[in-house]
Amino acid sequence: xxxxxxxxxxxxxxxxxxxxxxxxxxxxxxxxxxxxxxxxxxxxxxxxxxxxxxxxxxxxxxxxxxxxxxxxxxxxxxxxxxxxxxxxxxxxxxxxxxxxxxxxxxxxxxxxxxxxxxxxxxxxxxxxxxxxxxxxxxxxxxxxxxxxxxxxxxxxxxxxxxxxxxxxxxxxxxxxxxxxxxxxxxxxxxxxxxxx
Numbered sequence: 001x002x003x004x005x006x007x008x009x010x011x012x013x014x015x016x017x018x019x020x021x022x023x024x025x026x027x028x029x030x031x032x033x034x035x036x037x038x039x040x041x042x043x044x045x046x047x048x049x050x051x052x053x054x055x056x057x058x059x060x061x062x063x064x065x066x067x068x069x070x071x072x073x074x075x076x077x078x079x080x081x082x083x084x085x086x087x088x089x090x091x092x093x094x095x096x097x098x099x100x101x102x103x104x105x106x107x108x109x110x111x112x113x114x115x116x117x118x119x120x121x122x123x124x125x126x127x128x129x130x131x132x133x134x135x136x137x138x139x140x141x142x143x144x145x146x147x148x149x150x151x152x153x154x155x156x157x158x159x160x161x162x163x164x165x166x167x168x169x170x171x172x173x174x175x176x177x178x179x180x181x182x183x184x185x186x187x188x189x190x191x192x193x194x195x196x
Contacts, residue, residue: 020115020118021108021111021112021115021118022118023055023058023112023117023118023119023120024055026108026112027052027108027109027112028052028053028055030101030105030108031052032052032053033099034093034098034099034100034101034105035052035092035093035098036052036053036098037093037097037098038093038097038098039051039052040052040053041053041054041057048176049061050067055119055120056120058119059119059120059122062117062119062124063124065077065176065177065178065179066170066178066179066180068113068117069113069124070113070116070117070123070124070125070127071113071114071116071117071124071125071126071127072113072127073109073110073113073114073127073129074165075165075170076113077178078109078113079106079109079110079113080162082100082101082105082106082109083106083110086100110129111129113127114126114127114128114129145160146158146159146160146174147159147160147161147193149161149169149171149181149186149190149193150186150187150189150190151181151185151186151187151190152185152186152187154187157171157173158173158174159171159172159173159174159179160172161194162178164183164194165180167182167183167184168180168181168182168183169181169182169183169186169194
């Protein structure tokens with residue numbers, strides 16, 4: 001009797017075979033390998049409170065601070081940070097830390113988010129995927145740096161503008177958290193600064 005041969009399919013090949021992506025099968029090994037130096041419970045590092053090797057932890061982070069917005073890859077900080085060009089101050093991994101995802105791996109992250117970021121049997125809304133990353137618009141312009149933003153009540157915060165989407169300014173605070181703030185609620189001066 002011949003021994004049974006196990007068919008081992010690399011994650012990228014499995015993911016492109018027309019089946020839905022699975023975080024633990026298709027993304028976790030890749031993200032743990034390339035991002036685990038800073039974002040792994042097993043390595044004792046979870047910078048920014050993020051660990052890719054703990055699916056339950058990651059599930060609790062979906063939607064928080066726009067880390068992953070299921071169905072909306074271009075509003076998801078995870079995608080934006082791995083998509084940015086090497087050397088950009090907001091690109092992940094930071095220069096000299098870990099190995100960058102290659103374009104096929106970045107597209108895999110994009111596709112997983114577009115499919116609703118399925119994780120541990122839960123799935124968010126589905127989005128639309130461009131034919132390729134090259135055909136997608138850049139997720140956000142390179143931020144000019146932090147500046148003061150004032151709302152109509154006169155309150156001021158220091159934040160970096162990441163982009164504008166659906167009438168909201170996407171602002172990153174100095175501590176790294178990302179918030180959507182209604183453009184209509186900003187002062188006239190801050191609204192004018194958005195156009196610059």
